[in-house]
Amino acid sequence: MTILITAASGQLGRLVVDALLARGAAPTDIVATARDTSKLEQFAARGIRTAELDYARPETIAPALDGVDTVLLISASVPGGRVALHQNVIDAAKAAGVEKLVYTSAPRATTTSLVLAPDHKATEEAIAASGVPAVIVRNNWYTENYAADVARAASTGVIASSVGDGRVASATRADLAEGAAVVLLEDGHLGEVYEFGGDVAWNFDDLASAAGDVLGREVVFTRLTTEEQVAALQSAGLDADTAGFVTAINTGIREGDLAETDGTLSRLLGRPTTTLVDGLRAVTAVQDDAAA
Structure with missing residues (x-):
């Protein structure tokens, strides 16, 4: 079995490759791809095949898929422009006879009101229409998304947001990444739609408490209205559209769009997911190392 990872130079893709190797995949059975192949040198040094694959340039996709059985399609990073890019990969996977296509989607993509969901819903529909055997893994928020909040709290002692009492799994x-590796490596899973999230759905009082544990100081959560958060973001230098986008996500959190947790990820991993405090501690340690 040959497994191709798209966007392997990105933060998630790199970790998927690491997880595949840790779970016994041979380097020669992995193809790491990216738009810029100079960012793949770390993989080549480990005996992993590398190739150019640019979602926006279909002529790069077919050659990369040569001899590949299984593909991880990591969603493109530009909201609103993903679907056509994903379609290029889906079409190439169908033409290549790929036996398993795994796509990293958004939580409850087909039913949520989350502002990021429409691209993912459309991509899921395109995969289904293609007939390519597939597995959808709907990744909840990264714990690392809150690294900046913890960093600010180190000096202010405050995490402020318009999420209300919303919870995030x-x-x-x-x-x-390890969950994706399991799905890629194991037989089966075809046709499944997995909601991947942590074992615990926490609220922002919990986030403040976890940040306090990591920082060794008191941190409190301050509830903002949407209007107050928009004003705060704009005063920090964000334009109106970006501030509106951020607060739209917070509205989704407040309404429960990221609160689902059913244990699927930990079941596939065979262990509990990393706790909020341990996840924040790890990312804070990385930041400290980078600053040293």
Whole structure:
């Protein structure tokens, strides 16, 4: 079995490759791809085949898929422009006779009101229409998304947001990457739609408490209205559209769009997911190392 990872130079893709190797995949059975092949040198040094694959350039996709059985399609990073890019990969996978296509989607993509969901819903529909055997893994928020909040709290002692009492079943990138590796390596899973998230759905009082444990100081959560958060974001330098996008996500959190957790990820991993405090501690340690 040959497994191709798209966007392997990205933060999630790199961890998926690591997880595949840790779970026994041979380097020669992995193809790491990216738009910029110079960012793949770390994989080549480990005996992993590398190839150019640019979602926006279909002529790069077919050659990369030569001899590949299984593909992880990591969603593109530009909201609103993903679907056509994903379609290029889906079409190439169908033409290549790929036996398993795994796609990293968004939580409850077909039913949620989350502002990020429409691209993912459309991609899931395109995969189904293609007939390519597939598995959908709907990744909840990365715990690492809150690294900046913890960093600010180190000096302010405050985490402020318009999420209200909303909960987030976040997981670390490493846990989500390992979940993808399990699905890629194991027989079966075809036709499944997995909601991947942490074992615990936490609220922002819990986030403040976890940040306090990591920082060794008191941290409190301050509830903002949507209007107050928009104003705060704009005063920090964000334009109106970006501030509106951020607060739309927070509205989704407040309404429960990221609160689902059913234990699927930990079941596939064979262990509990990383706790919020341990996930924040790890990312804070990385930041400290980078600053040293």
